[in-house]
Amino acid sequence: MKKLGVFAALSASSALFAFPQMVRHGYANCTTCHQSPTGGGVLTPYGRNLSSDLMSSWGVENEEKFLYGAVHLPEWLNMGGDVRALQLYQNRASRETAQFVFMQADAEAAISVGKVTVDGTAGVTPQGKPLSRRHYLQVRPTDELSFRFGRFLPAAGINTENHSVAVKRGLGRDQGTETYNIEGAWIGQSFDLFVTGILGRLDNRDLGAEMGAAVSSSVFLGNRHKIGASYVYLTRDVGSRNLAGPFFILGLGKRFFLMADTAFTWFNPKVGAAQNGFADTARFNYEMFQGVHLYLSQEFAQSNFLDSASEMEAYGVGFQFFPRPHLELNAQYLKQRYGGAAATFADYAYAMLHFYL
Amino acid sequence: MVRLTTKFVFLFVIVFFSLHCHAKPIRFQFSDGESKVEFEGTGKPSLLKIHGSSEQKLDGYFNFDGKKVSGKVGFDLASLDTGIDLRNDHMKNRYLEVGKFPKAELEIKEINLSKEFNPKSFKVAGPFNGVLQLHGVSHPVSGKINLKVEEDELEVECEYSLSIADFKIQRPSYANISMTDDVKINAKASAKLARTP
Numbered sequence: 001m002k003k004l005g006v007f008a009a010l011s012a013s014s015a016l017f018a019f020p021q022m023v024r025h026g027y028a029n030c031t032t033c034h035q036s037p038t039g040g041g042v043l044t045p046y047g048r049n050l051s052s053d054l055m056s057s058w059g060v061e062n063e064e065k066f067l068y069g070a071v072h073l074p075e076w077l078n079m080g081g082d083v084r085a086l087q088l089y090q091n092r093a094s095r096e097t098a099q100f101v102f103m104q105a106d107a108e109a110a111i112s113v114g115k116v117t118v119d120g121t122a123g124v125t126p127q128g129k130p131l132s133r134r135h136y137l138q139v140r141p142t143d144e145l146s147f148r149f150g151r152f153l154p155a156a157g158i159n160t161e162n163h164s165v166a167v168k169r170g171l172g173r174d175q176g177t178e179t180y181n182i183e184g185a186w187i188g189q190s191f192d193l194f195v196t197g198i199l200g201r202l203d204n205r206d207l208g209a210e211m212g213a214a215v216s217s218s219v220f221l222g223n224r225h226k227i228g229a230s231y232v233y234l235t236r237d238v239g240s241r242n243l244a245g246p247f248f249i250l251g252l253g254k255r256f257f258l259m260a261d262t263a264f265t266w267f268n269p270k271v272g273a274a275q276n277g278f279a280d281t282a283r284f285n286y287e288m289f290q291g292v293h294l295y296l297s298q299e300f301a302q303s304n305f306l307d308s309a310s311e312m313e314a315y316g317v318g319f320q321f322f323p324r325p326h327l328e329l330n331a332q333y334l335k336q337r338y339g340g341a342a343a344t345f346a347d348y349a350y351a352m353l354h355f356y357l
Numbered sequence: 358m359v360r361l362t363t364k365f366v367f368l369f370v371i372v373f374f375s376l377h378c379h380a381k382p383i384r385f386q387f388s389d390g391e392s393k394v395e396f397e398g399t400g401k402p403s404l405l406k407i408h409g410s411s412e413q414k415l416d417g418y419f420n421f422d423g424k425k426v427s428g429k430v431g432f433d434l435a436s437l438d439t440g441i442d443l444r445n446d447h448m449k450n451r452y453l454e455v456g457k458f459p460k461a462e463l464e465i466k467e468i469n470l471s472k473e474f475n476p477k478s479f480k481v482a483g484p485f486n487g488v489l490q491l492h493g494v495s496h497p498v499s500g501k502i503n504l505k506v507e508e509d510e511l512e513v514e515c516e517y518s519l520s521i522a523d524f525k526i527q528r529p530s531y532a533n534i535s536m537t538d539d540v541k542i543n544a545k546a547s548a549k550l551a552r553t554p
Contacts, residue, residue, distance in 0.1 A: 026406060026407070026408055026439075028405075029403050029405065031402075031403040032400070032403040032405045032534065044403075044532070044533065044534075046403070046531065046532035046533060046534045048532070049532045053441070053442075053443045054441060054443075075533070140402075143401055143404055144404065188404060189399060189404045189406045220406070223406065223408045254440070
């Protein structure tokens with residue numbers, strides 16, 4: 001059980017710090033705020049300014065800059081980093097646990113010369129081993145067109161700041177599953193299309209990482225909504241699987257948004273019968289005032305419709321607070337149930353503190 | 358002689374009134390109607406869509422005169438809202454300088470209509486040419502206009518593009534994202550038939 005708790009905590013640490021809900025303010029493309037076309041990671045100067053002007057409750061001039069403006073970066077260099085820790089609480093029928101987990105300490109730099117960017121993170125695993133979660137070479141021949149090669153998560157669905165959710169962690173697509181990919185993307189004002197060839201772990205074939213392809217596309221509607229769909233095909237030695245489903249972010253006025261990501265799954269094992277399932281994650285959010293969010297969440301995952309034991313569902317309430325630039329607090333309480341209707345709901349709660357450079 | 362004089366007076370009255378009626382345009386006043394003005398620009402390099410709007414009532418008029426229409430419409434720039442306070446502040450104070458130039462005014466000297474104006478029911482669409490006064494500069498603009506009249510109410514929708522450089526507005530730029538020079542304008546407004554044109 002302890003291992004499960006650590007796994008859950010580390011999974012919750014999988015935030016890439018993309019905030020797709022910014023769509024409701026008219027920010028349809030991740031590249032406005034992030035170097036990465038799929039969002040998350042090192043911020044652009046514009047993204048840094050928005051972290052103060054639009055996301056945080058308070059802030060003073062230049063507070064949002066890298067290292068609070070102590071170091072002036074040249075235009076060709078963007079730097080950042082993340083330090084996060086989490087306090088976890090679980091109360092299951094078998095056991096009650098509380099645990100503090102130091103999750104992440106990563107630095108990231110992006111060097112851009114003309115249309116070419118090299119981006120990479122450097123950090124350590126919880127075991128103290130060196131780790132680069134993401135590193136890639138990106139070329140942008142035009143404003144709309146982008147090509148990338150390197151290690152990162154393939155574009156599929158919504159890249160939320162919480163990758164512990166069912167449609168990510170539940171489908172093995174959260175942090176830690178980054179593969180080497182080659183990506184082509186068209187990112188226009190009202191439409192985007194990502195096509196990714198998933199090459200697995202080129203650095204370590206022994207890991208048996210999945211290979212395949214992904215396609216994800218969305219349209220930007222009414223200056224505050226985004227609706228799209230994605231398809232992922234993955235294969236490895238035990239079989240192949242397909243994930244496909246729609247997703248949307250709906251800005252409801254200035255203070256509310258509704259965000260949902262879904263995936264129908266088809267797993268064809270080399271041995272045994274095919275398994276069909278479904279996973280979804282939804283969040284209904286109210287921003288009380290700038291930087292203070294209350295939200296309701298819902299998650300469901302079932303890897304095999306014929307096996308109720310493969311079912312997980314969770315309902316939660318959360319509080320997310322961005323007091324000042326560089327700081328985020330996210331606390332959530334959930335009622336979770338594994339194993340279908342026969343199982344009982346257990347308590348699960350966490351509070352996460354995130355500091356970014 | 359008397360009969361000739363009577364005929365002449367009668368003819369004079371008819372001609373005078375028909376000329377008078379023909380010379381008198383029908384005016385629609387905007388200050389009474391609803392309106393929505395929107396603009397859309399693009400921030401590069403990330404292709405950020407920059408959208409602003411206002412539902413502040415316009416002031417001005419449109420005059421219909423036979424197969425011709427002309428008008429002048431004013432708009433309060435301080436009412437524009439892009440959804441983000443800081444961006445509004447920059448737009449109004451740094452770029453549009455609404456303290457010095459509070460209004461935009463579009464003057465349409467003349468549009469030749471494809472058919473005679475009918476105050477009871479009228480609908481026409483086509484191109485227009487006008488002069489926009491913005492940021493203290495007057496510059497020609499052209500675009501499309503739709504005009505519709507029903508029950509003493511005129512509905513106007515017009516679309517055009519402008520170059521911010523033409524109006525000597527500094528190119529908006531913020532944290533390495535700059536707005537392109539081309540801005541699209543869309544305005545919808547309704548105007549009421551004026552009682553005393």
